[in-house]
Amino acid sequence: MIKITANISISDGDIKEKFIRSPGAGGQKVNKTATTVQLRFDARKSAAITTEFFRRLERLAGRRLTKAGVVIITSHKYATQEKNRKEALERLKILIAKSAIVPHPRRKTMPTKGSNERRLDLKRQKSNIKRGRGRLRRFG
Helix, strand or coil: CEECCCCCEECHHHEEEEEECCCCCCCCCCCCCCCEEEEEEECCCCCCCCHHHHHHHHHHHHHHECCCCEEEEEECCCCCHHHHHHHHHHHHHHHHHHHHCCCCCCCCCCCCHHHHHHHHHHHHHHHHHHHCCCCCCCCC
């Protein structure tokens, strides 16, 4: 079990790991070792995630979420599988923990009379400054 928050835990079976070769330039063993890790977490089928939770996760995950509802996190920062696995798992935990936070609803407010007057005064001042930047007119 992977504990995300106090009341959210994901079973180890929900996460699948796949090791692939790292992209970019490398040393002598770059073509022989598969150090990049790809974590796949099927969020849509997971029992720990509700539909409302999934909507928030969908918004936060962005391109990392497939149409089938699978979150894919790739890590190739380190030269070892174990460090990359830990980093990818940590990024998944952070993503799910952020999705668990329910945003507070926005309360609509009205601007005060004083703030409206200050805004309009400032607009008048800016308008006068800009009007003064025009061409000079000749008299006579």
